[in-house]
Amino acid sequence: MLSSTKILVICFGLASLVMASRLSASEAPEADAQLARRIEWFRDRKFGFFMHWGAYSQLGCIESWPLVWADRKWSNPSLRTFDEMLAFRKKYWALNATFNPTKFDPQSWAKIAENAGMRYVMFTTKHHDGFCMYDTKQTDYKVTGSDCPWSKSPKADVARAVFDAFRQQGFGIGAYFSKADWHHPGYWDPQRPAIDRNPNYDTSKEPQRWEDFVKFTHAQIEELMSNYGRIDILWLDAGQVRPPKQDIRMDELAAMARQHQPHLIIVDRTAGTKHENYRTPEQEVPDRPLSYPWETCMTMGDQWSFKPNDNYKSTRRLVQLLVDIVAKGGNFLLNVGPQPDGDLPPEAVKRLQEIGKWMAVNGEAIYATRPIAPYKTGRVCFTSKGDTVYAIYLAEDSRNAPPASIALPRGAPRPKAGSEVHLLGFDGAMKWTEADGGVVIQLPEAAIKNPPCEHAWVVKITP
Numbered sequence: 165m166l167s168s169t170k171i172l173v174i175c176f177g178l179a180s181l182v183m184a185s186r187l188s189a190s191e192a193p194e195a196d197a198q199l200a201r202r203i204e205w206f207r208d209r210k211f212g213f214f215m216h217w218g219a220y221s222q223l224g225c226i227e228s229w230p231l232v233w234a235d236r237k238w239s240n241p242s243l244r245t246f247d248e249m250l251a252f253r254k255k256y257w258a259l260n261a262t263f264n265p266t267k268f269d270p271q272s273w274a275k276i277a278e279n280a281g282m283r284y285v286m287f288t289t290k291h292h293d294g295f296c297m298y299d300t301k302q303t304d305y306k307v308t309g310s311d312c313p314w315s316k317s318p319k320a321d322v323a324r325a326v327f328d329a330f331r332q333q334g335f336g337i338g339a340y341f342s343k344a345d346w347h348h349p350g351y352w353d354p355q356r357p358a359i360d361r362n363p364n365y366d367t368s369k370e371p372q373r374w375e376d377f378v379k380f381t382h383a384q385i386e387e388l389m390s391n392y393g394r395i396d397i398l399w400l401d402a403g404q405v406r407p408p409k410q411d412i413r414m415d416e417l418a419a420m421a422r423q424h425q426p427h428l429i430i431v432d433r434t435a436g437t438k439h440e441n442y443r444t445p446e447q448e449v450p451d452r453p454l455s456y457p458w459e460t461c462m463t464m465g466d467q468w469s470f471k472p473n474d475n476y477k478s479t480r481r482l483v484q485l486l487v488d489i490v491a492k493g494g495n496f497l498l499n500v501g502p503q504p505d506g507d508l509p510p511e512a513v514k515r516l517q518e519i520g521k522w523m524a525v526n527g528e529a530i531y532a533t534r535p536i537a538p539y540k541t542g543r544v545c546f547t548s549k550g551d552t553v554y555a556i557y558l559a560e561d562s563r564n565a566p567p568a569s570i571a572l573p574r575g576a577p578r579p580k581a582g583s584e585v586h587l588l589g590f591d592g593a594m595k596w597t598e599a600d601g602g603v604v605i606q607l608p609e610a611a612i613k614n615p616p617c618e619h620a621w622v623v624k625i626t627p
């Protein structure tokens with residue numbers, strides 16, 4: 165006889181499989197089945213490491229966006245005239261000639277991320293500014309270009325070094341790629357003023373210029389899909405690049421990519437088509453579970469790229485974001501912008517180490533879990549794995565130890581008569597009693613005096 169918990173989990177799982185196939189419906193059912201399996205692989209991983217790294221890191225400015233006149237108010241507020249924008253662009257475009265991250269050590273990055281409990285990586289192979297952090301043959305505006313000092317390094321092909329190091333640690337590999345490329349003349353014609361994030365010419369009136377850009381884009385994606393080992397996720401940014409005015413022929417691109425990477429998850433962000441295999445709420449957590457696969461992408465600090473003295477979220481905030489996201493069925497893709505010298509910012513590393521301490525005790529309540537109603541009630545979030553339920557109590561800001569008791573109200577998952585409840589990281593079963601149709605779990609004095617972790621405490625309820 166299936167328990168109500170199990171029925172709920174199966175229904176949710178089926179719903180997300182249906183949604184995944186709907187988001188990715190293709191002619192070949194077996195391709196849909198393969199993709200549905202890959203989406204479940206992705207959903208099991210839960211916690212990803214996002215890195216925005218490019219020539220822009222040298223300025224400590226926002227990635228790419230300071231180039232856009234129409235967005236200058238938030239991305240480059242000191243600019244007053246278009247001439248000042250042109251002077252800034254000249255300086256920005258020349259950053260490739262000074263990019264030289266002598267401390268770049270991707271193995272140490274991968275170790276830090278693994279110890280933080282992260283299980284996949286997302287790396288910016290090319291952002292909107294068009295500077296390629298990999299050895300493309302399609303342009304010289306690249307980290308391996310002869311005018312870039314770093315091109316002399318054995319680790320000049322940065323994306324390759326990152327993917328190899330993280331793959332070696334068992335990470336899923338995600339390639340961020342911007343469909344827009346403001347350095348390419350097929351997107352921003354240098355002979356005409358570029359005012360906003362879109363092509364600065366009418367693509368319908370100059371089809372050959374746009375076609376040259378489409379071919380360039382497909383060629384770059386083919387390089388990434390065929391020369392860099394196994395890639396699990398192709399994360400395509402710049403949602404403005406879509407039909408009819410900016411059609412890069414996504415069906416053709418996706419088919420080509422999967423010829424090289426048959427298991428590939430494609431995220432054509434905000435496109436709402438079958439090539440958006442999961443959705444990516446940005447800098448926000450949905451207020452309830454979603455009926456399709458999703459991943460919150462979020463900066464640890466104020467911006468995606470490196471910012472000196474950035475304002476990083478607290479470890480408690482980051483742990484509780486992870487729990488909240490996972491309880492609602494999502495993944496958490498947490499971003500850190502590496503420094504221009506190739507080191508990760510020490511303050512960011514400190515938080516990753518502290519998150520890792522929490523994950524070392526409580527990871528089983530996160531990885532490969534699925535949501536279970538009521539997802540969150542009061543300060544308690546719920547996750548489930550098979551018949552096991554995890555009730556995760558989120559510490560109040562002022563609290564550094566678990567409460568004396570945790571109440572699970574009527575309707576929330578609860579232990580069966582005679583079954584045990586445990587506190588992750590603490591030996592011994594805990595006492596629990598019936599109360600108002602729910603249960604109250606008493607936490608042992610020893611666990612309160614000497615908590616197994618900080619920020620959130622996990623009650624494991626086994627049938």
Ligand code: JFZ
Pocket residue numbers: 227401402403433434446461468
């Ligand atoms: C995009 C980029 O423009 C940004 O620089 C960064 O790389 C981020 C991860 O992705 O920013 C977005 C993309 C989508 C939305 C908002 C910002 N959106 O859908 O609201």
